[in-house]
Amino acid sequence: MAATCEISNVFSNYFSTMYSPEDPTLASVAPATTFGADDLVVSLSNPQMPLEGTEKASWSGEQPQFWSKAQVLDWISYQVERNKVDASAIDFSRCDMDGATLCSCAPEELRLVFGPLGDQLYSQLWDMTSSFPDELSWIIDLLEKDSASFQETLGDPGPTGTGSSQSPRCSDSGGSDLDLDPGDNRLLCSEGCADHKKGEPKHGKRKRGRPRKLGREPRDCLEGRKSKHAPRGTHLWEFIRDILIQPELNEGLLKWEDRREGVFKFLRSEAVAQLWGQKKKNSSMTYEKLSRAMRYYYKRDILERVDGRRLVYKFGKNSSGWKEEEVVGSQD
DNA sequence: CAGTATTTTCCTGCTT
DNA sequence: AAAGCAGGAAAATACT
Numbered sequence A: 001m002a003a004t005c006e007i008s009n010v011f012s013n014y015f016s017t018m019y020s021p022e023d024p025t026l027a028s029v030a031p032a033t034t035f036g037a038d039d040l041v042v043s044l045s046n047p048q049m050p051l052e053g054t055e056k057a058s059w060s061g062e063q064p065q066f067w068s069k070a071q072v073l074d075w076i077s078y079q080v081e082r083n084k085v086d087a088s089a090i091d092f093s094r095c096d097m098d099g100a101t102l103c104s105c106a107p108e109e110l111r112l113v114f115g116p117l118g119d120q121l122y123s124q125l126w127d128m129t130s131s132f133p134d135e136l137s138w139i140i141d142l143l144e145k146d147s148a149s150f151q152e153t154l155g156d157p158g159p160t161g162t163g164s165s166q167s168p169r170c171s172d173s174g175g176s177d178l179d180l181d182p183g184d185n186r187l188l189c190s191e192g193c194a195d196h197k198k199g200e201p202k203h204g205k206r207k208r209g210r211p212r213k214l215g216r217e218p219r220d221c222l223e224g225r226k227s228k229h230a231p232r233g234t235h236l237w238e239f240i241r242d243i244l245i246q247p248e249l250n251e252g253l254l255k256w257e258d259r260r261e262g263v264f265k266f267l268r269s270e271a272v273a274q275l276w277g278q279k280k281k282n283s284s285m286t287y288e289k290l291s292r293a294m295r296y297y298y299k300r301d302i303l304e305r306v307d308g309r310r311l312v313y314k315f316g317k318n319s320s321g322w323k324e325e326e327v328v329g330s331q332d
Numbered sequence B: 001c002a003g004t005a006t007t008t009t010c011c012t013g014c015t016t
Numbered sequence C: 001a002a003a004g005c006a007g008g009a010a011a012a013t014a015c016t
Helices: A004-018 A069-082 A099-103 A107-114 A116-129 A134-154 A191-196 A236-245 A269-279 A287-299 A324-330
Strands: A254-258 A263-266 A312-315
Touching: A069 A099, A069 A116, A107 A116, A236 A254, A236 A269, A236 A287, A269 A287
Parallel strands: none
Antiparallel strands: A254 A263, A263 A312
């Protein structure tokens, strides 16, 4: 698994996307990494499972407390990969510990060594030690990884930096952020994706929505969609809401304009669109398209129109889960 | 399998 | 001029 350099590449690609000079007012968050790439690739929440089907990870199926040093290392590099963390920023020499030692680390310590990933690791461990079944834990991984990636990406250490797990929401659709198949995400394509383009009406399902006209950039090379139906409840508005109500996720992406009224604004519209696209495994999502979907919400009173102000929307009476009262337990 | 819901994609025209 | 906003149309797919 010497994929670390690729990973850091991808990572900086992501940075370059997230920090595209779209909004100069946001210069406050500096990732402190070199920006190498300049193409539009976002590769945040896609869990590039390093272990392809065949073999299980050495650490899986065993309680972290009982891991050997090797297993610990395995697990850490697994997390690094899956979180698309720039591995070069991590001092692996400090990972020389067994599971018991690892488990006894305070979140601060982990953060010290791993940066924002430390929080990730901590909550991950916590989850594992509190006996989640295997099937669930990867989902939880993803949830948390998702938030960590945001923090990572946004380069700003989370204020308090707690586990920041997804909160139970109450909306009927149960909506939260799990989605994302483990198996079928290849890396999102970058420059070199064109060679995948050959036969497109393959066997698999096509992407949702009207097919794009041919003759444009072959941006999407995701073919092997398995029939892993994304759970319902991940609607666009919920996605937006979830970002908004979690300040940790929210940095620089969206902000409340009037919290009480449910008025919010896109700060970095394209970045949010990319994120949404990732969630839907659609690398060609744009704000333009996302906003079309948002406009459909007006009719259903999920959003109310706010006119005159660009990038500003307002939750309507058929939306839920965003009011302060409704959100209480889910932050700090 | 049919129908509905929710997007996604595209497009034209208008406004900032 | 570029980026948003408005919606209509059409298509895909998830869900019922």
